[in-house]
Amino acid sequence: MNSIKIGIAGLGNVGQEVAYQILNGLNVQKDLFHIEIIAVSAKSKNKSRKVNLENIKFFDNPLDMVVVPEIDVIVELIGGDEGVAKELCYKALENNKGVITANKALIAKYGKELAVLAEKNNLFFSFEASVAGGIPILKLIREGLIVNKINKLTGILNGTCNYILYEMEKEKKDFHEILEEAQAKGYAEADPSFDIDGIDAAHKIIILSGLAYGKMPNIKDLSIKGIRNITLTDITNCDQLGFKIKLLGNSQLLKNRDGIDELFCSVEPWLIPKDYGLASVSGVTNAVQVKSNLAGSVMITGPGAGGEPTASAVLADIIDCANKTNLYPFGRTSSEIENNFNTSIYKEKFKFYLRLNVVDKSGVLSDLTSIFKLYNLSIESFIQKANQRDKTADLIIITHEADNNILNQALIEIQDLDGVINEPVCLSIYS
């Protein structure tokens, strides 16, 4: 029988569910492990919760738990990459307590440092719940595909964005209308920028890249684009052309000129052909596709957030800890993890989708095609749609495969053209 004693910091939906499940008796492999909650901590002691914690020691300050001798592991469910959550995780490891956390911002930023500490003191440290909620993606990479060399990760990692894009198409409504509905339903925060500007997905792709390659790029230098400028026009056009628009976190190892693996990592909306598995991932569901040398392409989908799915992941970590799993949290020693480096811009060639909103007058198309010619870009398909209301036109262009950098240079010139109204929308096409 392996027994562990935990302290839970943070009693939101996830913390309550974790406590509830443990106190109601986890019903599997009971003879192999015993989990006991020694202490909990939250902002308010007497708030009404789904689980009765009267008989468990309560701490107003979670940091006080790290000196309780009985506690083996701190379960950090407070959140945030700085402040008390960070201090708690560091202090716990320094005080010989293991750490289990769902904190993606913290792991993306300080995951390596925490791994170094855990390794130094030979402590359990895991963060399954930090990526894609109920989907055991870290275990999949770290253990299920353990002998594989992974070369590409693609993920639908933000449920809020996926929900908004899906609802825009289904309800034929524009971004802001669906965002408001999502906020009313609790699928989007009052300040939604963390989700819809791609920051949340960026944290997750950084953690996944740590697991898959031992490479955790600096978020400040990552190419991150959100979904704010995707319109219903884009979604409708893409649908007609055979694509869905999804916000993807992508990271890939590609050989550079010297034959050395270099990491390319980004978060941005892509066009995905409808018959691809990723295209049918709808609503708040998350998905991660892992391409590796032996297992090929493996994809896992499931609920990316919510109290119960996230608690499922936290509890799986707790049981791994009880079972004395001794694998490294990032699948390699902490000294092998490269972090805080800058990633390069994708050099692979893709087809691109462009939408330009222009004044509906002669000459604009001629100017545009001159720029295309200048940069040696060629057009695969072209649609022009007049907007009677405001006497503008939408020009929808699918290019042939083109170099990202060249296309971006062309876009700068296009944006400055007389008659081009807004910043052009440019999305890569997934292949």
Place this chain on the structure above:
Amino acid sequence: MNSIKIGIAGLGNVGQEVAYQILNGLNVQKDLFHIEIIAVSAKSKNKSRKVNLENIKFFDNPLDMVVVPEIDVIVELIGGDEGVAKELCYKALENNKGVITANKALIAKYGKELAVLAEKNNLFFSFEASVAGGIPILKLIREGLIVNKINKLTGILNGTCNYILYEMEKEKKDFHEILEEAQAKGYAEADPSFDIDGIDAAHKIIILSGLAYGKMPNIKDLSIKGIRNITLTDITNCDQLGFKIKLLGNSQLLKNRDGIDELFCSVEPWLIPKDYGLASVSGVTNAVQVKSNLAGSVMITGPGAGGEPTASAVLADIIDCANKTNLYPFGRTSSEIENNFNTSIYKEKFKFYLRLNVVDKSGVLSDLTSIFKLYNLSIESFIQKANQRDKTADLIIITHEADNNILNQALIEIQDLDGVINEPVCLSIYS
């Protein structure tokens, strides 16, 4: 450093790949484990193989490996539910060697008995490669979702069937033509019945049910239907109606009248709405969807067969063994596994797809609808297509939700009607 020494029995594609990967140095977490191949066994010693095994002891008879003192674990890659594979696994466990196997037929039939032996002697026993090749589905259920109560499993578990159904639609060719092409390409065996009649998928859903519920029904009493009677007409009609046809292994816990969980398990072709994730699983890809109380619906897809993906799963087991993972192979003690019982027929109500080939004369439709009325079955949609060539007609019917048993009774009467030519094709519609 955890070190294990293995003997590999069977040097087909999978065995060769496992040996190749180990001898070429597994490149992950090297300081945590060391894997050594002590001996191998195959029918022919001197066959040309992708890996040089000259320096490794060769046994003509794999059974001789179980008395080699250095060997910790036998990796059984021979196959078959009886004969030498079975004897090897039993003898290995009796002689204090762990067992890792990819043998689905053996595990479906004798998994519980082998688990009892392993538990008695405190030995490692695992079979990740027995279900869905490179997809780590057993680890997903056993560890990733460990605290969940699973209530439904749905799997595309046979790559050959999925390939045939996919190619029939894509190439607009009938079953036998695509089967011959699949045989030529090596995607189907010379004797394909094991795959296309659903036996292979049945082995896998039995193993998954063991993991998910501790319930392993007897294959002899399982409702198993293959894909032999699916025609291009069915596929084309379903496509028009918004469905794909997939061979699914299904198992589900439902409360019976006494409120006790009862297992329903089957293998049969289903109609799946095109916007469901399972519908976009194409070619030889496998998929398993797991529904559980906390994590909700989690689906994993990937290559279901092939030397490299299957070796990836075998090697993950080998490393779990080296890391001294001590979880029970079926996620619970062997005494908790119920096996060799008969499953009930599904009692849930579904919509059904029916295709009848009838003589194109008056009266047939009237007789048919009388039977529908008699059994209180109602029709949601109806298509009649005349075949000019042979003066028959195909009647395509989608029913409203109906009871499986009642529908089957009606079908017996329908089959006996004057004018009905072949046995009707009846497929459930997944919802």
